[in-house]
Amino acid sequence: MQQSRTAVIADDDKETLRDLVKILESENFNVALALDTQHAIQLINRHQPLLIISEIANHNYDGISLFNYLKNEATKKELDPKIIALTSNKEERYEIMSYESGIDYFLRKPLRKNAFKQRLSKFFGEEESVFYLKPLGEYEIRDLHFDIKKHLLFKIPSNELMEIQAKSFEIFLFLARFPNQVFSREQIMQAIWGNSSKVTLRSVDIHILKIRQLLGEDYIKTIKGVGYLFKDKK
Secondary structure, eight states: OOOEEEEEEEOOOHHHHHHHHHHHHHTTOEEEEESSHHHHHHHHHHHOEEEEEEESSBTTBOHHHHHHHHHHHHHHTTOOOEEEEEESOOOHHHHHHHHHTTOSEEEESSOOHHHHHHHHHHHTOGGGOTTOOOOOSEEEETTEEEETTTTEEEETTTTEEEOOOHHHHHHHHHHHTSTTOOBOHHHHHHHHHTTOSSOOHHHHHHHHHHHHHHHOSSSEEEETTTEEEEOSOO
């Protein structure tokens, strides 16, 4: 099952949330905030996140129960999220219980922002990045054939060559290789142009428009207020 580059956070400490969200968004994560532990479970089931962070000693957030749930459910659903426990409670038993319930890392408040960034880097290096793609020479999905080496796009089975611009091809291929997964314009821009200052978010919209003009509306769906996804089926 394809996991999305989403982080689910279960906590209500405003200062900590502000710091976590700012850091995670700078690392190209979409962030979903849970109102309580049950809501966290609903968000996890909906988004299939790469990262889960939960307070463990708050009356609204029973992180230990959440971690135990995840330990059982993740195997059934073929998920492998990174799980971080978070608390201001200094009692050692909470840390022990957290690790016993299968977490990957334990954070104490106040958040040490640079250390957290370093931990994210360890968890989600290039080999686990949502933008990392195994090199391919060709790729097929639905009625499309991508000749990646030559930057050519064909409709199959007719083998009709579609006249598509290079950057439109790259954006279309990027979305197609993560079917049914939503990407923000920022994430698409980062994936295609990197840190170039010569392009804007509007550039992404223009290329999406060109793809739709060439192939119709059946391939790329706009998720209002979020971004775009490639539809695996009509």
